[in-house]
Amino acid sequence: MSSGSMASLSSPSHTRLTSIVSHLSDVRPKVVICRHLGPAMPLLLDRKDIDIVLWPEDRGCERAWLLENIKGAAGVLVLLPERVNEELLDAAGPSLRVVSTMSVGYEHIDLPLMAKRKIRVGYTPDVLTEAVADITLMLALMAGRNDGVAYSLVKNGGWAKPNFGWSPFTFCGPQLSTTASSPARTVGFLGFGRIAQATLARLVPFGITHCIYTSSPTSRPDVARDAALQTKYNLKVLERVDADRLARESDVLFVLTPGGKETYHIVDATFLRKMKPMSVLVNTSRGSVVDSDALATALREKWIWGAGLDVVEGEPAITTDHPLVKEPQCVMVPHIGSATFQTRLDMATRAIDNLIGGLFGGEMPAEL
Numbered sequence: 001m002s003s004g005s006m007a008s009l010s011s012p013s014h015t016r017l018t019s020i021v022s023h024l025s026d027v028r029p030k031v032v033i034c035r036h037l038g039p040a041m042p043l044l045l046d047r048k049d050i051d052i053v054l055w056p057e058d059r060g061c062e063r064a065w066l067l068e069n070i071k072g073a074a075g076v077l078v079l080l081p082e083r084v085n086e087e088l089l090d091a092a093g094p095s096l097r098v099v100s101t102m103s104v105g106y107e108h109i110d111l112p113l114m115a116k117r118k119i120r121v122g123y124t125p126d127v128l129t130e131a132v133a134d135i136t137l138m139l140a141l142m143a144g145r146n147d148g149v150a151y152s153l154v155k156n157g158g159w160a161k162p163n164f165g166w167s168p169f170t171f172c173g174p175q176l177s178t179t180a181s182s183p184a185r186t187v188g189f190l191g192f193g194r195i196a197q198a199t200l201a202r203l204v205p206f207g208i209t210h211c212i213y214t215s216s217p218t219s220r221p222d223v224a225r226d227a228a229l230q231t232k233y234n235l236k237v238l239e240r241v242d243a244d245r246l247a248r249e250s251d252v253l254f255v256l257t258p259g260g261k262e263t264y265h266i267v268d269a270t271f272l273r274k275m276k277p278m279s280v281l282v283n284t285s286r287g288s289v290v291d292s293d294a295l296a297t298a299l300r301e302k303w304i305w306g307a308g309l310d311v312v313e314g315e316p317a318i319t320t321d322h323p324l325v326k327e328p329q330c331v332m333v334p335h336i337g338s339a340t341f342q343t344r345l346d347m348a349t350r351a352i353d354n355l356i357g358g359l360f361g362g363e364m365p366a367e368l
């Protein structure tokens with residue numbers, strides 16, 4: 001590990017060790033790690049063949065620190081907030097050969113530029129699919145069942161107030177599972193990749209038999225996959241539809257499409273206007289897909305019933321005066337979709353494996 005990267009490493013024993021291996025340090029590739037990776041750190045620290053520079057604090061890595069420390073690095077391990085652009089690559093210089101992001105999303109990385117400079121890029125798909133599908137379902141339940149308002153009431157002592165009595169329709173909301181009187185609830189997916197399909201798997205035990213989805217217009221219909229899913233989950237309907245039908249027919253709409261220019265504000269006022277008044281919208285992919293102001297209006301004016309959000313446009317700068325934070329029918333959590341111990345460890349491990357593979361010209365488990 002490079003001097004200055006952690007205070008504890010200036011101990012005498014470390015200094016001796018450094019001098020013993022100093023002849024190697026010229027050839028050991030330097031890698032910059034933008035966040036302490038907790039229990040996955042030994043996978044890096046135990047290696048004698050790399051020179052690690054680790055952001056030393058328990059908070060987001062400062063840009064100025066990164067620009068300074070990336071000079072001459074062969075690899076960098078980043079997270080979503082780190083923009084990997086021309087500025088960063090120029091600061092690194094020609095030595096940089098791999099960028100590994102501990103995320104499934106990669107909007108923060110300028111991929112065409114990476115290709116131009118022949119820098120390999122790794123990311124962490126698959127390992128977070130189940131955790132994000134879990135929280136997607138959680139938000140659908142919370143938003144439908146008025147969790148924002150109900151939880152605040154308890155936290156603020158409202159449950160014990162004399163004027164709060166249990167009454168037949170207080171706190172009612174639309175039910176996610178099917179009932180004898182409402183046997184055909186339609187779930188809709190804006191984007192139908194791995195996380196959407198894992199979410200659908202969780203919805204089947206809720207009695208869901210009707211599923212519609214939209215995919216990128218440039219992608220070809222996957223008839224064989226859809227037939228297999230339909231059989232596996234005993235679905236009456238599994239259909240690829242256009243955005244208009246998706247908006248009009250979904251009882252619960254799951255936004256699970258990557259961010260970026262192609263999907264920017266697909267869910268806008270026009271889209272939301274078409275949705276059912278009792279529908280719920282859940283976004284666990286990227287904030288940029290949903291126009292926040294339009295969604296706040298849709299909730300306020302009751303175009304839809306509720307929203308469950310793990311991501312919001314402009315995050316993390318979401319303050320209490322944000323129009324969506326102020327909406328009682330909006331349940332919001334701060335981008336924690338993959339935040340389980342198991343998944344974050346798997347993501348960190350995969351990010352490290354990608355980094356090491358790219359550094360030494362080997363295989364990267366998930367390369368873009």
Ligand SMILES: O=CC(=O)O
Pocket residue numbers: 080102103104105106128285338
């Ligand atoms: O949003 C989370 C990720 O891209 O991993």
